[in-house]
Amino acid sequence: SQQGEEDPQALSIQEGENATMNCSYKTSINNLQWYRQNSGRGLVHLILIRSNEREKHSGRLRVTLDTSKKSSSLLITASRAADTASYFCATGRPGAGSYQLTFGKGTKLSVIP
Amino acid sequence: DVKVTQSSRYLVKRTGEKVFLECVQDMDHENMFWYRQDPGLGLRLIYFSYDVKMKEKGDIPEGYSVSREKKERFSLILESASTNQTSMYLCASSVGQTSYNEQFFGPGTRLTVL
Numbered sequence: 693s694q695q696g697e698e699d700p701q702a703l704s705i706q707e708g709e710n711a712t713m714n715c716s717y718k719t720s721i722n723n724l725q726w727y728r729q730n731s732g733r734g735l736v737h738l739i740l741i742r743s744n745e746r747e748k749h750s751g752r753l754r755v756t757l758d759t760s761k762k763s764s765s766l767l768i769t770a771s772r773a774a775d776t777a778s779y780f781c782a783t784g785r786p787g788a789g790s791y792q793l794t795f796g797k798g799t800k801l802s803v804i805p
Numbered sequence: 806d807v808k809v810t811q812s813s814r815y816l817v818k819r820t821g822e823k824v825f826l827e828c829v830q831d832m833d834h835e836n837m838f839w840y841r842q843d844p845g846l847g848l849r850l851i852y853f854s855y856d857v858k859m860k861e862k863g864d865i866p867e868g869y870s871v872s873r874e875k876k877e878r879f880s881l882i883l884e885s886a887s888t889n890q891t892s893m894y895l896c897a898s899s900v901g902q903t904s905y906n907e908q909f910f911g912p913g914t915r916l917t918v919l
Binding site for chain 1: 809838840847848849850855863899901903904905908910911913915
């Protein structure tokens with residue numbers, strides 16, 4: 693069953709602006725990950741945040757996690773045309789034998805040069 | 806670099822045919838996954854495997870089976886393809902008995918069933 697739900701479904705911004713995408717989930721998690729997918733290709737891992745972390749940075753990416761609200765956000769600063777892609781959140785559940793991630797439906801980001 | 810390869814980028818099959826999708830990873834990962842991706846539905850897990858000859862059903866296993874005879878190779882089988890199995894199929898792998906580790910994805914196979 694789908695766990696993460698990204699919001700908005702689509703986002704269009706000008707190059708140089710910041711892009712913010714949100715993810716909500718329903719059950720307990722031990723980590724949340726963000727992935728990027730360029731058109732028609734496989735997904736690429738961007739960043740992982742553990743359930744006991746509140747914020748994490750990687751280059752132009754900033755991820756926040758609020759476990760009380762069961763939500764996360766991904767901020768891309770100073771966007772570039774090359775950031776045009778779909779972005780997915782994925783959640784991992786606690787418990788033995790939980791190897792899999794549950795992916796959301798994605799946010800399609802268009803960065804206009 | 807981890808590399809996950811899939812046997813075909815595009816595949817066209819006819820209804821009722823048996824279809825094999827192959828996935829190979831070169832980093833000795835324990836876990837391998839098969840997803841399908843459809844517009845508006847995101848990625849849905851079909852099957853995964855955490856060891857050779859071991860398999861677990863995902864969220865949508867109906868109409869599919871899998872085989873993992875060697876650690877590096879994970880095959881998805883459509884016993885009798887149907888038009889509603891037209892989709893993008895993505896294979897992924899990860900290391901360790903945990904969901905903490907990132908998954909590495911192949912480029913995908915776009916399957917059309919006529």
